[in-house]
Amino acid sequence: MNFNELFGSVPDGWRSCTLGELVKEFGGGIQTGPFGSQLHAADYVENGIPSIMPKNIRIDGVDDSDIARVSPEDIERLSKYKVQTGDIVYSRRGDVEKCSLITELEDGWLCGTGCLRVRLQSKQISPEFLHAYLCHPYVREWIVRHAVGATMPNLNTSILSALPVLVPTSGAMNSITSNWSALSQKLVVNVKINHTLEEMAQAIFKSWFVDFDPVKAMMNGEQPEGMDAVTASLFPEKLVESELGLIPEGWEVNQLSDICKNHSQSYNLKSVDEVVFVNTGDVQEGDFLHKNYSPVVGLPGQAKKAIKEDDILYSEIRPKNKRFAYVDFDVSDYVVSTKFMVIQANEKVHPRLLYMILTRQNTIDEFNIIADSRSGTFPQITFKAISNLEFCMAPREIQDAFVSQIMPMIKLQSSLKSENKQLAEMRDTLLPKLLSGEIELDNAEVNLND
Missing domain, CATH: 3.90.220.20 (DNA methylase specificity domains)
Known part of the structure; x- marks a missing residue:
């Protein structure tokens, strides 16, 4: 193993080892998720405990949208594959360089088929630092270079175990972790806000154009909830039969x-x-x-x-x-x-x-x-x-009123996405400089209020 292929030099007082040596030192380990023979397609359920798949792995956290689920019985049967707070989960194929840090929210979920789990179990080295290190652009490039596979990169426990790791002094580790975490948390907050904005826009759409709530309110002689009188006046007070069932009077069924x-x-x-x-x-x-x-x-x-x-x-x-x-x-x-x-x-x-x-x-x-x-x-x-x-x-004037209502949400979503792109670039630029000692740690604190 040659550490120079990752970093030309490192600050004094730091030590080097492999990821396999590091997790072994603290009683942890690197383990694959269950194979397909242990968890079949028919075992997944609509309501159950989430099973993390490669598609759910993001640098900024586990994406639980459209996540697979398994029964509590299967979770217990496959308990050795459960994740706990501080674990790091990789995809075994495809985007193998990306990994997610497990938080308290995902504690007890399953490290699913097609994934690898890294467990450190150290009080001296924070999982937040290890996750930041594993997200370093040079480290991600190393993983891609060493992943095997003719048509698609494949990651295994041997490759991850051989990954060079640099362990800084405690002070440097704390600074790196705090800066990485501050930027990552802001990214996560922005994603959650955007998700909420999307849900709000979809809820208005469903209310107006699927459930016809404003029309039903008008039929009952009521003011539609959350709607001004001018907008409410655009809606009819009657539902009529159509090939799609009952629809508001004056609306059309179009191919x-x-x-x-x-x-x-x-x-x-x-x-x-x-x-x-x-x-x-x-x-x-x-x-x-x-x-x-x-x-x-x-x-x-x-x-x-x-x-x-x-x-x-x-x-x-x-x-x-x-x-x-x-x-x-x-x-x-x-x-x-x-x-x-x-x-x-x-x-x-x-x-x-x-x-x-x-x-x-x-x-x-x-x-x-x-x-x-x-x-x-x-x-x-x-x-x-x-x-x-x-x-x-609906008639065009109702459509225009709807778009006018959701456009502030769309513009805010766009602004937050742009901000997240800048934050991610800042984080990816800052991390190598922190790890190389190029930036004085006392001066590297990130102010997200600027």
């Missing part, structure tokens, strides 16, 4: 093709030297995951489509993976894959409302059924295949 189209315009690649190419894996639940430029020469064949503001990108492949995004910025230098539907709203629907319709879980489930019914190598939808799905559409 998807009645309210939008799949636009296909080629980007003139001959006019530029470089562009931002966005493939289906480069968007996720509304986020563009990069904005990196690529030379036009060498772009893949599917890099063809031009897009513009207020377009909706929606991957044709595996709708359940939620590869979609709303375009709310200048994309004149963006070109996207032909595997995207580029959906454009017409005058019957506000594009923001259309985006919420298309990204609701109920709609995704319908798309997924259509995708799974397709004969092919993988689940896929086309605009033609989904174009006859029917939706209840």
